[in-house]
Amino acid sequence: GENVEQHPSTLSVQEGDSAVIKCTYSDSASNYFPWYKQELGKRPQLIIDIRSNVGEKKDQRIAVTLNKTAKHFSLHITETQPEDSAVYFCVREGNLIFGKGTKLSVKP
Amino acid sequence: NAGVTQTPKFRILKIGQSMTLQCTQDMNHNYMYWYRQDPGMGLKLIYYSVGAGITDKGEVPNGYNVSRSTTEDFPLRLELAAPSQTSVYFCASSYQGLASGEQYFGPGTRLTVT
Numbered sequence: 001g002e003n004v005e006q007h008p009s010t011l012s013v014q015e016g017d018s019a020v021i022k023c024t025y026s027d028s029a030s031n032y033f034p035w036y037k038q039e040l041g042k043r044p045q046l047i048i049d050i051r052s053n054v055g056e057k058k059d060q061r062i063a064v065t066l067n068k069t070a071k072h073f074s075l076h077i078t079e080t081q082p083e084d085s086a087v088y089f090c091v092r093e094g095n096l097i098f099g100k101g102t103k104l105s106v107k108p
Numbered sequence: 109n110a111g112v113t114q115t116p117k118f119r120i121l122k123i124g125q126s127m128t129l130q131c132t133q134d135m136n137h138n139y140m141y142w143y144r145q146d147p148g149m150g151l152k153l154i155y156y157s158v159g160a161g162i163t164d165k166g167e168v169p170n171g172y173n174v175s176r177s178t179t180e181d182f183p184l185r186l187e188l189a190a191p192s193q194t195s196v197y198f199c200a201s202s203y204q205g206l207a208s209g210e211q212y213f214g215p216g217t218r219l220t221v222t
Binding site: 046051093096101 | 149152166167206208214
């Protein structure tokens with residue numbers, strides 16, 4: 001079936017630095033690209049999403065970019081803070097395949 | 109609104125026992141989902157439902173059953189529990205369908221099978 005590949009699996013940054021997580025998908029039918037954040041022991045929560053008719057969407061320090069030609073979408077977090085430490089998942093909607101997750105650690 | 113609620117929060121089962129994980133949402137969402145999350149891994153879809161009376165298999169349905177008799181409730185049944193079913197189970201719901209909308213997750217049920 002169709003999968004989504006997420007990289008990197010772990011990411012450690014200093015507070016204030018930027019973090020970028022990338023997901024690559026293989027089919028052309030996807031039109032909705034969400035990112036979920038899961039803090040330790042908590043439930044996943046949507047932090048940002050993008051639809052295929054736009055290339056970029058921003059919400060304060062978080063942005064998502066979409067490259068439909070290359071079939072990848074990326075999560076960008078600027079000015080990282082310790083509370084950004086969590087696992088982040090991209091999702092291939094349609095058959096609801098989650099990426100394997102990126103564990104982000106922000107060191108004060 | 110309570111959102112999506114799940115019971116129980118924790119459960120220990122012996123091999124071969126059965127149980128039902130409960131999930132209820134009060135947002136009048138048509139779409140509901142069951143996932144499992146193994147330690148350090150992503151979520152895998154077990155079953156989903158697009159409305160009352162309609163269910164379908166996800167990526168890892170073996171060993172599980174579901175029913176959807178009302179819009180609000182989507183219980184997950186484990187028959188003959190096995191150690192491989194030790195996991196955290198999340199229920200979710202969404203207003204929009206599989207291809208288009210935010211999923212709202214419950215707090216999860218941590219299940220151990222020994």
